[in-house]
Each structure stands twice: as C-alpha cells, then as structure tokens.
Amino acid sequence: MRSRLLSVARALRADARITVMTGAGVSAASGVPTFRGADGLWKGFRLEDLATPDAFARSPHRVWEWYDWRRQALAGCLPNRAHHVLASWSLRFPRFRLITQNVDGLHERAGAADVLRLHGSIWDVRCWNRCTASPDQWRDDTVPFPVLPPPCPHCGGPLRPGVVWFGEMLDRDVVDRCLDATCCDVFFTVGTSALVHPAAGFLDHARRHGAMTVEVNPEVTPATSVVDTAISERAELVLPELDAALGAHPLALSTARLRLEPLLPKDVEAAHRLWTHRDVRRYLWDDRIIPRGTAEEVARASATDFARYRFGLWLVYAREEARTPVGFCGLRADGVGAGPQLLFGLYPKHWGQGLAQEASRGVLAHAFETLRLPRVIGAADAPNERSVRTLAALGMRFERRAGHDGLDTLFYSTEGRPPSGR
Numbered sequence: 488m489r490s491r492l493l494s495v496a497r498a499l500r501a502d503a504r505i506t507v508m509t510g511a512g513v514s515a516a517s518g519v520p521t522f523r524g525a526d527g528l529w530k531g532f533r534l535e536d537l538a539t540p541d542a543f544a545r546s547p548h549r550v551w552e553w554y555d556w557r558r559q560a561l562a563g564c565l566p567n568r569a570h571h572v573l574a575s576w577s578l579r580f581p582r583f584r585l586i587t588q589n590v591d592g593l594h595e596r597a598g599a600a601d602v603l604r605l606h607g608s609i610w611d612v613r614c615w616n617r618c619t620a621s622p623d624q625w626r627d628d629t630v631p632f633p634v635l636p637p638p639c640p641h642c643g644g645p646l647r648p649g650v651v652w653f654g655e656m657l658d659r660d661v662v663d664r665c666l667d668a669t670c671c672d673v674f675f676t677v678g679t680s681a682l683v684h685p686a687a688g689f690l691d692h693a694r695r696h697g698a699m700t701v702e703v704n705p706e707v708t709p710a711t712s713v714v715d716t717a718i719s720e721r722a723e724l725v726l727p728e729l730d731a732a733l734g735a736h737p738l739a740l741s742t743a744r745l746r747l748e749p750l751l752p753k754d755v756e757a758a759h760r761l762w763t764h765r766d767v768r769r770y771l772w773d774d775r776i777i778p779r780g781t782a783e784e785v786a787r788a789s790a791t792d793f794a795r796y797r798f799g800l801w802l803v804y805a806r807e808e809a810r811t812p813v814g815f816c817g818l819r820a821d822g823v824g825a826g827p828q829l830l831f832g833l834y835p836k837h838w839g840q841g842l843a844q845e846a847s848r849g850v851l852a853h854a855f856e857t858l859r860l861p862r863v864i865g866a867a868d869a870p871n872e873r874s875v876r877t878l879a880a881l882g883m884r885f886e887r888r889a890g891h892d893g894l895d896t897l898f899y900s901t902e903g904r905p906p907s908g909r
C-alpha cells in the first residue's frame with residue numbers, strides 16, 4: 488500500500504485540481520451506519536421504502552420518526568480523521584473540490600469549505616406544501632423535534648427533511664458544479680459503493696477528462712477495476728497517511744525552537760483556550776459579527792481567513808513540547824488603519840522564554856517571504872515592559888499613543904522592511 492500511497496501523493500501537487508467524492512463509508516468511523524451494511528433496515532422497513540415522497544405522503548410521522556432518530560444519533564457523532572484531512576486539504580490546495588453524497592454535515596463540521604452536497608442535508612428542512620411564505624429551505628438543528636412531523640412556522644403544514652429522496656430530481660446547479668469539478672487532475676472516490684447515479688457516473692466523467700483516478704474503500708466495488716489506483720483500506724487510515732506523505736502544511740512554519748501550525752477547525756480545544764484571550768477576541772470582534780463566541784467559531788473564522796487570504800491564527804508549539812501549544816500568533820487581514828496586523832500571545836507560564844519574539848519572527852518571515860506583504864502594522868493595548876521589549880527585539884518601529892478608546896496603546900509597524908534579527 489505504501490508505494491501506491493506515495494505515487495498518489497506525488498500527483499497531489501500544490502496547484503493540482505483535486506476532486507474528492509465521498510459516500511457513507513467516510514462517516515463510518517464516526518459511528519454513522521452505512522445504508523447497505525448490516526444496519527440497512529430500520530424497524531423492519533427497507534430504507535428505500537422510507538426515503539421517498541410517497542412514503543412521506545402516506546405517513547409523514549413514520550418517515551420523520553426515522554429522520555429524527557438519525558438526527559439524534561448524528562448530534563452525538565464527531566467528524567473523524569478522514570473528514571479532518573479533507574477539511575485541511577480544502578485550505579491546502581487552492582483548486583480542491585469536495586463532492587459528498589452524505590447528508591450528515593460532518594464534512595462541514597470538520598471545517599471543509601464549499602462542500603457540494605449532492606443529496607442535500609439532514610439538518611435542512613423545507614415546507615412540504617411549499618407555502619409561499621417560507622424560504623426554499625433552511626437549517627434547523629432542533630434535536631429531537633418536540634412534535635412529529637415538525638410544523639412549518641409559516642403555514643403550519645408539515646415540514647420535510649431537506650434531503651433528496653429516491654425518485655426525486657437532484658439540484659441541477661449542484662450537479663453542474665459536480666460535473667465541472669470532475670474536470671480535474673486527480674479524482675478520488677472514497678467510501679462509496681459507487682452504485683448510486685449520477686454520483687457513480689462522475690468517475691467515468693473524470694476519467695474521460697484525463698484525471699488520475701483513485702478509490703479508497705476496504706471492499707470491492709464496481710469502481711475498483713476501473714480506477715488507476717485502488718487502495719483497499721479504510722478512509723480514516725488511508726487519508727491521514729496520504730496527508731503525512733505530503734509533508735508539512737504549506738502554511739506551517741518552523742524555526743530552530745518552534746513549530747507554528749495554522750489553527751484549523753479540528754483544533755477546537757486549543758481554540759477554546761484562545762477564546763479567553765483578549766487579543767483573539769479583538770481579532771474576531773473588530774471586523775466581523777459573530778453572534779455567539781464559541782471555540783468552533785474561532786477555529787472556523789481562522790480557517791476561513793486562511794482559505795481566503797492565507798492569513799489567520801497559528802498555534803505555537805515549542806519543539807520539546809510538541810503536542811500542546813504554548814501560545815498563538817496571527818495575521819489579520821486588515822490592521823489598524825492600513826495593512827495586515829500581527830498578533831501574538833503566549834500562555835503566561837511561557838513568557839520570558841523568548842518564544843514570543845521567535846514565534847512572531849516566524850509569522851513575519853511568512854508575511855514577507857511567502858505572502859510578500861509590503862508591511863505589517865498593529866497595535867497592542869496596555870503596553871508593558873515585555874511588549875516593548877518584544878517589539879524592539881523584532882526591529883519594529885513603535886510609539887505609545889492614546890488609542891481611539893482613550894487608553895494607552897502601542898502602535899507598531901515594520902514600515903516596508905522585513906523585521907531584523909532573523
């Protein structure tokens with residue numbers, strides 16, 4: 488398997504057009520049952536008999552019992568390592584596309600951007616009567632619903648799940664975007680039995696467009712004999728190995744004593760610690776509206792910034808303590824007045840070790856060498872001896888002035904030259 492993984496890894500160049508299509512198998516390790524596995528029946532009903540408009544018309548209550556039960560089960564599931572790798576690829580590769588047949592929302596919860604959801608989402612609902620007062624569909628996370636079927640808040644008629652049932656048309660726009668995504672350099676089919684159309688046809692489409700095709704599935708499927716490389720192993724094992732073979736994330740930085748990793752949606756625990764930090768709150772509150780500040784939102788905001796601007800928050804690891812971050816660094820897209828703003832902070836017990844300077848130098852090096860920014864400016868509240876010393880060590884120009892809120896503030900700037908002392 489190792490040699491096959493390495494040959495696939497070689498094809499995943501930074502500028503490659505990479506498209507991954509997933510099915511139920513990618514969520515199996517999260518505890519979500521696949522349909523055609525041993526759990527393919529529910530209360531004696533075949534699933535194909537529950538997931539149809541006719542079944543709903545006959546008994547909305549019974550169909551909703553099944554969906555409500557699945558929503559409850561899913562609310563207790565977490566994205567697994569396969570979801571996390573794909574989410575990080577959506578940041579790592581600018582031309583990455585993710586198509587899923589799954590309705591469970593786990594790719595999005597892992598932080599993947601712009602997922603093409605072929606079969607809709609179990610977390611969306613819409614009015615069965617398509618009443619004119621209600622939007623086409625909307626998200627509703629209520630678990631469990633107090634009344635089944637849940638009533639439409641606009642007309643009182645029954646709501647239906649926002650998924651595509653057997654016998655229903657797929658969203659034309661989504662199918663077109665999927666077809667467009669199959670014109671790629673590398674096409675993966677992961678954890679799908681490759682039986683359900685049109686998803687099953689996307690593989691052929693990709694082959695016709697000259698893509699290298701890869702299947703990840705522990706079982707043999709109709710795709711196995713067709714793809715260039717079939718990897719007969721579980722997705723949650725293969726994808727992390729493949730990811731490791733790619734080497735460091737391009738936005739990761741290393742210095743002699745430090746490792747800086749971009750703060751990604753999987754880093755919820757670290758984001759939770761950061762959320763109590765005032766600078767991070769400023770980072771998030773200054774220019775965006777986040778109604779409830781949760782760790783998930785901090786991590787997602789950082790990931791969105793990386794995807795859009797290649798800026799965001801980095802976790803700072805001391806080499807000898809590689810698993811637990813000792814602090815963070817960040818570049819925010821727009822600083823005070825003009826240009827990117829640098830943020831850095833360490834957890835108190837690590838102050839005085841010179842890590843703040845070293846980490847900030849790392850991010851500044853990234854700013855100047857990789858991002859080629861003309862300058863970085865910023866402001867620190869409540870300046871003290873330590874922050875003054877850090878800025879001086881970085882070779883930054885700084886001055887103490889009253890901030891717009893009247894408080895003493897340290898304004899700093901690199902003024903068009905890289906920081907000294909690297």
Ligand code: NAD
Nearest residue numbers: 510511512521522523588589590591678679680706721722
């Ligand atoms: P499927 O149940 O037909 O096939 C699942 C495939 O995953 C099988 O080929 C199996 O060998 C493979 N698999 C099992 N464990 C795996 C693992 N750990 N790693 C990699 N592969 C693994 O599912 P399908 O092909 O996605 O098609 C069924 C339809 O049912 C889809 O349209 C989908 O919308 C729906 N569905 C969705 C979910 C979900 O949202 N999680 C769950 C079940 C079914």
